[in-house]
Amino acid sequence: MTAGQAAAETPGLEADNPFSEPVWDTPHGLPPFERIRPEHYLPAFEAALAAHEAEIAGIANATTTPTFANTVAALERAGLALDRVASVFYNLTGSHTNPELQAIERTIAPRLARHGSAVYLNPALWARISAVDPTRESLSEEEHRVLDRYRTRFRRAGADLGEAAKARVAEIAARMAELGTQFSQNLLADESGFVLPLTGEADLAGLPPFLIAAAASAAKERGGEHGHVITLSRSLIEPFLVFSTRRDLRERAYEAWIRRGEGGGATDNRGIIAEIVALRAERARLLGFESFAHFKLADTMAGSPDAAMDLLRNVWTPAQHQAGAERDRLQAIVQAEGGNFALQAHDWRHYAEKLRRAEHDLDESEVKAYLPLEGVIAAAFDTASRLFGLRFEELPDVPRYHSDVRAWRVGNADGSEVGLFLGDYFARPSKRSGAWMSAFRSQERLNGAVTPIIVNVMNFARAPEGEVSLLSFDDARTLFHEFGHALHGLLSDVTYPLLAGTAVSGDFVELPSQLYEHWLEQPEVLRRHARHHRTGEPMPEALLSKLLAARTFNQGFSTVEYTASAIVDMTLHLSAAGEEGLDVPAFEADALRRIAMPAEINMRHRSPHFAHIFSGDGYAAGYYSYLWSEVLDADAFDAFREAGDIFDPETASRLRKFVYGAGNLRDPREAYTGFRGRLPSIDPLLRKRGLAA
Known part of the structure; x- marks a missing residue:
């Protein structure tokens, strides 16, 4: 078995289907993207679903006394093949889709929802989970947490309902999967289908060179029919709304942006x-x-x-x-x-x-000159190194799902592997809008020492070939935000998959990402990494001061x-x-x-x-969770200020133990209190946003 991955048996597949292989003999166990074709997915899903159904039946129908090991831990070991197929497929439907994948998505989404309902509404399985008695076993703190989370999940899925209500809940889940898929595909169609052509100098009025170059690059990517276009990618349309002096064109672009999904x-x-x-x-x-x-x-x-x-x-x-x-x-x-x-x-x-x-x-365009994409990536990595001792080594020759994707091996200071980080930074028509973190593989120890493969997906405007892609300060903040999520996945240090990485309360999950944004705004970080893309000179102190003074603007x-x-x-x-x-x-x-x-x-x-x-x-x-988490992150960063060092080792150690590395080991209030010693106050948030009286 390749180090860092668990075996995922998927019986019944043709030998040429990459998902038939229990492990992938690729660097770091990355999916063999170049060998996976759209026609491989449906057979792989069907075989993996059948395998999981058999595993669930074996657990639910066992005649032995229910224990944590033969019921809860067995559940955690089940479904590895299905997890593997779904993680590859759904990462691609978000970041690099096509009509074939979209058709498969419409077919498989309700099937997966019905399967999930069958698991969580299985009365025999629920009876065994309910019968596990922690007082008869010497369970660890983590095992108690896993048992509690499974019981909560089953109850919230409807395990205690009558048969008619269970059937309706399952119908709702399947229909919701269809609707959510259609919503996403409609939105992508509206976003990828709109372009605002800019023809002639008059249409380019007010646009700085970086935006003209990005609009030219977008036009080329859209087939080259026009010399310059504005798309609905946030990294194009927002600066267009900032700089264009053509009020009529701003209105046309803005209306398209806010009317996505309601054009009839x-x-x-x-x-x-x-x-x-x-x-x-x-x-x-x-x-x-x-x-x-x-x-x-x-x-x-x-x-x-x-x-x-x-x-x-x-x-x-x-x-x-x-x-x-x-x-x-x-x-x-x-x-x-x-x-x-x-x-x-x-x-x-x-x-x-x-x-x-x-x-x-x-001037935003003046700031962008000091924020080349490479420099901001380096700043995010260096911050992680100084906080958590991480090391990043770019891997030039590994499987990837698109030529834009870059890969880094992430290691601890002692050289031990933490996981793999993938960065997919540029907008393209096959990618949905926005920015997000996801996982091709999550950390756990139950099925071996499984290391994570984490991906950040962005939609930055690409510079023309041979030129440097520059970020706005908001773009740079987005990169730091998503990398904070990535660290939450990479630094996960749990045994059970259910608790790994970002599998935490919805209003706690944004704490690691929003907290990480704070380091971008620190003079110490900007002086080190905000350097002119041509000369390499650091951002002038006067410009740095103006940038920081305008944070609450x-x-x-x-x-x-x-x-x-x-x-x-x-x-x-x-x-x-x-x-x-x-x-x-x-x-x-x-x-x-x-x-x-x-x-x-x-x-x-x-x-x-x-x-x-x-x-x-x-x-x-x-x-609301972004704001709830912002209360946490503003208060949490004050812990570093109070320590007198934004990279204080002791504070960073607590942060890794209770937040970035802890997954869902603890209730979020307990986790935050473990780091900070108390629950947060709203006052740092109001100060951060410049809203304090």
């Missing part, structure tokens, strides 16, 4: 959302909860929708006030320039950049657009409106009216393209 026709997501919300409400009611939001938050750090909404309201009021003051200053610039119009949402970024230049003498806007999305998400899932036929735009508009949403700002994610909450259940009634 085959890719319209509004009907899908109505059905999803109705099904979630029905499932929650079957499980005995007042609403889907109550169901979702019962197993989180917040504990209840009231606690989450209290936090959102506490932040909303000062953010709304701050945004109003920002709007007035932007409108004053419009009038001073002779603009005879009221500021609109598609104007905000453009005039905010002018205000930033006026107040802070800060426009935070009213940023906080309002985020918090509005979180409030609408929670309001949707506290409501049963979907059961009477939900009018999505009307519901959204009413929810925003009730919180007095500023007319000049839109939600960060309008419902028809809100993939966080409708491509799956992950962040549904949980988008």
Whole structure:
């Protein structure tokens, strides 16, 4: 067996199917991407599902007295083949899909959902899990946690329901899988199908050289019909909205951006959302909860929708006030320039950049010159090295699913292997928008010393061939954010797969990622790594000072657009409106009216393209978690400040033990208290965002 991977037996497959091999004889056990063809997936899924069904039947129908070893640990050892096929497939459907993979996804998603329901609603299996008596066994702390999490999962899946209710819960799960898949594919179709051609110098007015180059590169990637295009990739459209002096083109681009998923026709997501919300409400009611939001938050750090909404309201009021003051200053610039119009949402970024230049003498294009992609990657790696003693070695010749993908071996200071890190940084039509972390393999020790293979996927604008790709400071922050998630997966140090890496409470999972962003903003890190892409000279102190002084600039806007999305998400899932036929735009508009949403700002994610909450259940009634985790991360970074060293070894050691390396070994409140010695205060968050009185 290749070091770092577990054997995944998949009987019944043709020998030429790479998934028939128990282990892959590739460097570090990476999937042999170049040998896996679309036609391999369905047979592999079917064989792996059959194998898992047999494993589950063996556990559920055993006649021996149920013990942790023969029931819970056996469950943890089951399904390795299915996990392997699904991890490869679903990583590719997000980052490098095609019509063949999309067709397979539509077929297999409900099949996997029905399989999951069959496991969690199996009465014999649930009876054995319920009968495991920890008082008769000498279970470790981790084994107690695994048993508790399995019992919680089974109950929340409906294991205690009657047969008719179980059947309906299973039907709902299968239908939800179909709907989530269709939502994602509709969104990708809308995003990849739109281009705004820029023809002639007039259309390029105001655009800095880096953006013109990126628009040319995007045009080439889209077939070269136009010399320059703007796509709906955030790294293209946001700077276009900042710099373009063509108000008409800004409006066209912005409208396409905010109308994704509601253009009518085959890719319209509004009907899908109505059905999803109705099904979630029905499932929650079957499980005995007042609403889907109550169901979702019962197993989180917040504990209840009231606690989450209290936090959102506490932040909303000062953010709304701050945004109003920002709007007035932007409108004053419009009038001073002779603009005879009221500021609109598609104007905000453009005039905010002018205000930033006026107040802070800060030019985003000047900052980008000191943030080449390579330099920001090096900064993220160096920070991890100084905090946790990690070493990164790039591997030039390993399997990869796209030529853009890069791979690094991650090791401890003593040379022992931590895992593999893959970076996929550039936007392309085959990739869904956004940025995320995922795993091709998660860390565990139950099936051998299994090391993780973690991937970060971004959508940065690619520079033309031969030129350096430059990042905005927001792009650099995104890279640090996702690398924080990656470290959560890489540094995982648990025995049982159920608890590994990012498998934690939804409102705790953003702590490692958001906390990691803090190091990017430290002068010590920027002085070391923010270097001019041509000369290698460090960022001038004057520019560094201006950049850091502007950290809370426009935070009213940023906080309002985020918090509005979180409030609408929670309001949707506290409501049963979907059961009477939900009018999505009307519901959204009413929810925003009730919180007095500023007319000049839109939600960060309008419902028809809100993939966080409708491509799956992950962040549904949980988008608040970014803010909840920000309370944690702002308070957590203060621990380093209080130690007098942003790389303090003792503080970093506690951070690795209780946060980055701990997976779901502990309740999140216990984990945070283990690191910090107490629960957090909201005050550091308000200071961080410049919203403190």
